[in-house]
Amino acid sequence: MILKTEEEMRAFGRKLSAQLRAGDWISIDGSLGAGKTVLCAGILQGLGFSGEVASPSYAIVHQYEPPEVSIAVAHADLYRLEGVADLEELGLAEERSDRITLVEWAGRAGAGYTVPTLSIEIQPQPDGSRAVYMKMEENDATD
Numbered sequence: 824m825i826l827k828t829e830e831e832m833r834a835f836g837r838k839l840s841a842q843l844r845a846g847d848w849i850s851i852d853g854s855l856g857a858g859k860t861v862l863c864a865g866i867l868q869g870l871g872f873s874g875e876v877a878s879p880s881y882a883i884v885h886q887y888e889p890p891e892v893s894i895a896v897a898h899a900d901l902y903r904l905e906g907v908a909d910l911e912e913l914g915l916a917e918e919r920s921d922r923i924t925l926v927e928w929a930g931r932a933g934a935g936y937t938v939p940t941l942s943i944e945i946q947p948q949p950d951g952s953r954a955v956y957m958k959m960e961e962n963d964a965t966d
């Protein structure tokens with residue numbers, strides 16, 4: 824998928840949000856300035872959040888709770904992550920099933936940390952647009 828502008832990225836996030844439910848984990852990767860936070864802002868907007876969405880600074884997970892969003896959301900950025908101990912301190916995987924988790928720089932956690940529902944990679948193109956690649960994990964579709 825090619826998204827030409829910030830507004831297209833935000834609109835994609837809004838659209839995606841309609842498919843999300845508690846327990847979903849969205850891993851987002853892409854270089855600095857790729858548009859990871861813009862995508863998260865679109866998702867949050869789609870879930871009803873009307874404020875500004877900033878990139879969480881390291882070691883801080885932004886938590887959004889109803890009624891400002893329809894489903895609770897944890898938004899994290901692992902850019903400065905150094906090791907597994909750091910990850911545990913963040914407590915992201917705890918009670919994951921209660922919320923939607925959005926993780927920028929998810930790759931820094933290493934493969935095997937958790938099974939994301941959806942992995943998204945954003946690649947800036949020479950013309951300023953963004954190529955977006957998605958990989959959906961096989962979940963047990965029992966419901």
Ligand SMILES: Nc1ncnc2c1ncn2[C@@H]1O[C@H](COP(=O)(O)OP(=O)(O)O)[C@@H](O)[C@H]1O
Nearest residue numbers: 826827828829832855856857858859860861953
């Ligand atoms: N197609 C696009 N999608 C998303 N952002 C874009 C696009 N084109 C330009 N931009 C700009 O790129 C920047 C992305 O910033 P941000 O979302 O904070 O990146 P990241 O979180 O990946 O570091 C914003 O300034 C945004 O306006």
Ligand SMILES: [Mg+2]
Nearest residue numbers: 859860878927
């Ligand atoms: Mg960011």
